[in-house]
Amino acid sequence: MRIAVIGAGLAGLNAARILSEYCDVDVYESKTVGGLAGSVCSGRYCIEVFYHHFFRNDLYLIGLLKDLNLRNRVVWRVVKVGQEYRGKIYSLSTPSEILFYPGMGFTDKLRLALFTLNAKKMNYREFDEISVIDGLKKDVGENVLNRFFMPLLRSKFGENYRDVSYAWLLARVSLRGNRKLRGEELGYLRGGFQQLVDALSEDLTIINEGARITRSGGWEVNGRRYDVVVYTAPIPELGDLAAGLGIKPVKFQSSICLLMGMKEEFHSSLYWINYESEPFGATIEHTNFMNPDDYGEHLMYVASYTTPDRVFEKGDEDIFRRWTGILSRYGMNREKIKWWRVFRAKYSGPVYEKGYMKKITPYRVRNDFYIAGMTSMTNYPERSMNGSLLAGKEVAETLIEDHLS
Numbered sequence: 001m002r003i004a005v006i007g008a009g010l011a012g013l014n015a016a017r018i019l020s021e022y023c024d025v026d027v028y029e030s031k032t033v034g035g036l037a038g039s040v041c042s043g044r045y046c047i048e049v050f051y052h053h054f055f056r057n058d059l060y061l062i063g064l065l066k067d068l069n070l071r072n073r074v075v076w077r078v079v080k081v082g083q084e085y086r087g088k089i090y091s092l093s094t095p096s097e098i099l100f101y102p103g104m105g106f107t108d109k110l111r112l113a114l115f116t117l118n119a120k121k122m123n124y125r126e127f128d129e130i131s132v133i134d135g136l137k138k139d140v141g142e143n144v145l146n147r148f149f150m151p152l153l154r155s156k157f158g159e160n161y162r163d164v165s166y167a168w169l170l171a172r173v174s175l176r177g178n179r180k181l182r183g184e185e186l187g188y189l190r191g192g193f194q195q196l197v198d199a200l201s202e203d204l205t206i207i208n209e210g211a212r213i214t215r216s217g218g219w220e221v222n223g224r225r226y227d228v229v230v231y232t233a234p235i236p237e238l239g240d241l242a243a244g245l246g247i248k249p250v251k252f253q254s255s256i257c258l259l260m261g262m263k264e265e266f267h268s269s270l271y272w273i274n275y276e277s278e279p280f281g282a283t284i285e286h287t288n289f290m291n292p293d294d295y296g297e298h299l300m301y302v303a304s305y306t307t308p309d310r311v312f313e314k315g316d317e318d319i320f321r322r323w324t325g326i327l328s329r330y331g332m333n334r335e336k337i338k339w340w341r342v343f344r345a346k347y348s349g350p351v352y353e354k355g356y357m358k359k360i361t362p363y364r365v366r367n368d369f370y371i372a373g374m375t376s377m378t379n380y381p382e383r384s385m386n387g388s389l390l391a392g393k394e395v396a397e398t399l400i401e402d403h404l405s
């Protein structure tokens with residue numbers, strides 16, 4: 001049996017790795033092996049083009065790192081997070097910092113704490129048709145919505161935040177139960193996730209071509225015949241084929257990330273800062289998580305989410321000048337920037353809009369066409385490395401059971 005896997009992101013690589021034990025597999029990749037989890041490498045180090053970390057409950061990823069002999073590279077650290085409020089940055093990592101945060105009154109903070117406790121008990125599936133704005137207005141009130149949730153929603157979804165379902169937020173609150181009193185504990189692979197991509201890619205046949213999938217009797221990809229196609233690229237890239245296969249359209253958002261190498265730190269301690277009044281949603285200072293000595297410089301991302309029609313609207317230079325101009329008001333010394341690059345992804349994740357749960361794609365679309373990736377169940381309520389790797393494994397197992405066992 002010959003299988004074509006479309007996309008060499010984490011889902012495609014993991015599916016291909018498992019399937020290639022049973023039959024011939026070709027992987028097609030139009031851009032970068034590793035997909036959204038890809039990296040840029042200099043002589044000294046590799047760094048992800050988009051910020052990446054993982055959580056204690058990403059159990060499949062953690063197990064896989066062990067199987068691939070990468071466990072000794074895993075680092076766990078409690079990181080500090082912050083929030084910009086009226087042009088000033090506040091650390092919001094510990095209960096006492098939250099207590100003294102001026103952006104919300106005491107009653108609102110209490111409402112927020114109660115909401116967090118209650119959300120874990122609510123059945124999020126019942127709230128898929130309700131917008132996050134309506135749900136939060138009812139459960140925490142306008143103040144907490146505007147002061148606390150709005151910046152988070154904006155930093156996560158850009159202009160798309162109004163479409164997001166309340167189910168997504170409730171599911172997410174339940175998922176992220178690993179907060180410690182000192183802050184949030186995150187994992188990283190010292191040396192970068194490129195090591196994971198390399199380990200998964202070993203021994204695979206990867207064809208660096210954009211796949212054109214056609215059907216004449218059986219499946220053809222760029223004129224080569226296959227018995228089965230496993231599609232792991234974003235659903236909108238499927239084009240007309242999606243409707244023909246009965247796949248529901250999924251709205252995606254886009255990402256723009258400015259990555260900078262700097263001679264000095266931007267903030268003294270915060271890893272992640274959300275901004276409520278700026279054109280970008282967050283700064284993520286990688287070297288406030290990992291030691292800058294590993295890199296010989298400080299590394300920081302400035303991140304923004306937008307829509308596929310606007311992702312290429314502004315030029316790289318424009319973005320760099322505007323965003324760093326704003327950051328200089330928060331204390332960044334632009335003279336200390338050694339280098340910078342802007343990275344963009346047109347399809348960087350689904351918008352978990354109202355009714356999204358009905359659109360989650362099944363692994364088996366027909367018995368010769370399978371799908372796994374960011375719209376699989378394993379990536380709800382949050383698309384992640386863990387979710388895509390697991391989707392790759394589960395689609396491979398489904399296919400093996402259908403055809404190869």
Ligand SMILES: Cc1cc2nc3c(=O)[nH]c(=O)nc-3n(C[C@H](O)[C@H](O)[C@H](O)COP(=O)(O)OP(=O)(O)OC[C@H]3O[C@@H](n4cnc5c(N)ncnc54)[C@H](O)[C@@H]3O)c2cc1C
Pocket residue numbers: 006007008009010011012028029030031032033034035036037050051052053054209210211212232233234237255257303345348349372373374383384385386388
């Ligand atoms: C800004 C940002 C930050 C993130 N941070 C984190 C994080 O901290 N932790 C975490 O766990 N996850 C994070 N993620 C999510 C994580 O990167 C993704 O969920 C995961 O990498 C998706 O893998 P995938 O294989 O499903 O999809 P993709 O990575 O999108 O892979 C699909 C591949 O298909 C290729 N392709 C598309 N069309 C074609 C075609 N016609 N022919 C051939 N190939 C094609 C694409 O080039 C791509 O390589 C982040 C993502 C972004 C964008």
